[in-house]
Amino acid sequence: MAIFLDQLTLLKEKEPYLFIEKxxxxxLRKTTANWFLKDIQHKESCVLVYCFEGYAEYILANGRLRVGPNQVAYFLPGESRSIVSDPLQPWTFCSTVFQLSKERGIDPEELRSLLGENPLSSTKEIGVRFRDLVIAWNSKFKGYSIVCNGILMELLGLLIHRATIHKLKYSMPHYSRIQIALEALEKTGTEAVSLEKIANKVGLSESRFRHLFKQAMGVSPHRYRLRRKIDKAIELLSSGLYNVSETAFELGFDNVYYFSNLFKSYTGRKPSSFLK
Structure with missing residues (x-):
């Protein structure tokens, strides 16, 4: 029990989670040379826009924002804007309007801080997932809303990850070493991890590695591993293929009670609440 309590005290800071309410x-729209929209505003919804090709200019209360191919723009609820398509290179875009849960998870302002400033850096691969999102939405097949929710969560996760990596590259002298360490930790899966071996791999002492890792990621290597396991647990529980006990054992937890308490410490919810 003492070991269990010691491990649980490592979780003083809760990792922010994202819950899409609706x-x-x-x-998906391909515009013409004279296309424009004036004074758009979604009072209670966030908006995520991806530009496939061409250019457009947003006219905002605090200035102008030009968006081009493979760029993303995120707008807060109530944020007024007008849009003008470039007359020489009209844009083609995907716009997604969604609401975050008001009772749990981060709010729209916190999401903006994680995503960074507009326009957001993106890739063609992210563009492919936006097309998948449009296809799923238009299909209206049984369960399409669950699929759309999952794709949107994935897209936001990818964009947050890109923003985080961008910040690390320009703020950390040891970024490349931490990146190698993260890749090594990911490859271990649920196996036991030797921090000494990983530290040696990146040319650092174990104590120096622990210090730099926490400086970069905000948590210790141990807590990072636990957090990744909880992320995987949510995926398994939501798949409908695993119950709570099976999920715990799949991720290397021998004690289901410990796993359940750990899970709730991170997410604020019981594992069973994610079961399909």
Missing amino acids: ISHIV
Whole structure:
């Protein structure tokens, strides 16, 4: 029991989680040279826009924002804007309007701080997932809303990850070493990890590695591993293929009670609440 309590005290800071309450609509539109929209505003919804090709300019209360191919823009609820398509290179875009849960998870302002400033850096691969999102939304097959929710969560996760990596590259002299260490930790899966071996791999002493890792990631290597396991647990529980006990054992936890308490410490919810 003492070991269990010691491990649980490592979780003083809760990792922010994202909960999408509802997707209102998703649209893919190819515009013309004279296309524009004036004074758009979604009072209670966030908006995520991906540009496939061409250019457009947003006219905002605090200035102008130009968006081009493979760029993303995120707008807060109530944020007023007008849009003008470039007359020489009209844009093609996907717009997703969604609401975050008001009772749990981060709010729209916190999401903006994680995503960074507009326009957000993106890739063609992210563009492919936006197309998948449009296809799923327009299909209206049974369960389409669950699929759309999952794709949108994935997209936001990818964008947050890119923003985080970008910040690390320009703020950390040891970024490349931490990146190698993260890749090594990911490859271990549920196996036991030797921090000494990983530290040697990146040319650092174990104590120096622990210090730099926490400086970069905000948590110790141990807590990072636990957090990744909880992320995987949510995926397994939501799949409908694993119950709570099976999920715990799949991720290397021998004590289901410890796993359940650990899970709730991170997410604020019981593992069973994610079961399909």
